[in-house]
Amino acid sequence: YLDMVLLLGAFLLSIRAYGFARSSLVLAMFALWYGNENRVFGQVWILDWFAASWAAMSSWRLKRPGTAGAFIGYAVCVRVFPGVLLIGPVLLAMKRWWQERPLGRTELIALWRPELRLIAGAVLVVFVLVAGSTLRYGPESWAGFADNISAHNSSHKAGMRRFGLEHLFMLDFKD
Numbered sequence: 001y002l003d004m005v006l007l008l009g010a011f012l013l014s015i016r017a018y019g020f021a022r023s024s025l026v027l028a029m030f031a032l033w034y035g036n037e038n039r040v041f042g043q044v045w046i047l048d049w050f051a052a053s054w055a056a057m058s059s060w061r062l063k064r065p066g067t068a069g070a071f072i073g074y075a076v077c078v079r080v081f082p083g084v085l086l087i088g089p090v091l092l093a094m095k096r097w098w099q100e101r102p103l104g105r106t107e108l109i110a111l112w113r114p115e116l117r118l119i120a121g122a123v124l125v126v127f128v129l130v131a132g133s134t135l136r137y138g139p140e141s142w143a144g145f146a147d148n149i150s151a152h153n154s155s156h157k158a159g160m161r162r163f164g165l166e167h168l169f170m171l172d173f174k175d
Contacts, residue, residue: 069121
C-alpha cells in the first residue's frame with residue numbers, strides 16, 4: 001500500500017499544478033489502463049516510477065525545476081524510460097535559444113536556467129542512488145544486474161506488459 005501513498009502524494013501535487021479535474025482524469029486513466037490490471041493495489045514499489053514521473057511533471061508546471069529533476073532522477077533509477085521526460089524541456093530551451101540567440105555565456109545560462117536546474121536535479125539524484133547502491137552491494141553487483149536484465153529480456157519477448165521500440169510490433173493482443 002506504499003504505492004497508494006506515493007500516488008496520493010503525486011495526485012495532491014498534481015491538483016496544485018493542474019487542478020482537480022485534470023488530475024482526476026490522469027489518475028482514472030492510469031488506474032483503468034489495461035497494463036495495470038492487478039498492479040494498482042497490493043504490490044509494493046511497482047508504481048513508484050509513475051508517481052515520481054507524475055510528481056516531476058507537476059513540479060515542472062509549478063516552476064520547481066530542481067524538484068522536477070530530482071523526481072525524474074529517481075524514476076530513471078527504478079525504470080530507465082522516464083528519462084524521456086527530460087527531452088521536452090530541453091527541446092523547448094533549444095527553440096528559445098534559436099529564437100533569441102543570446103550573445104554571451106551569461107545570457108545563455110540565464111536562458112537555460114530552468115533546464116539546467118532540471119538536469120542538475122536529475123543527475124544529482126541518479127549519482128546519489130547509483131553511488132549508494134554501489135557502496136551497499138559492491139561494484140560487482142552491476143554485472144549481476146546486467147545478467148538479470150539480459151535473462152529477463154530474452155525470456156519475455158512478447159506479451160501484454162512488454163513495451164519499448166524493440167517490442168512495438170511484437171505485442172500479442174489475443175489475451
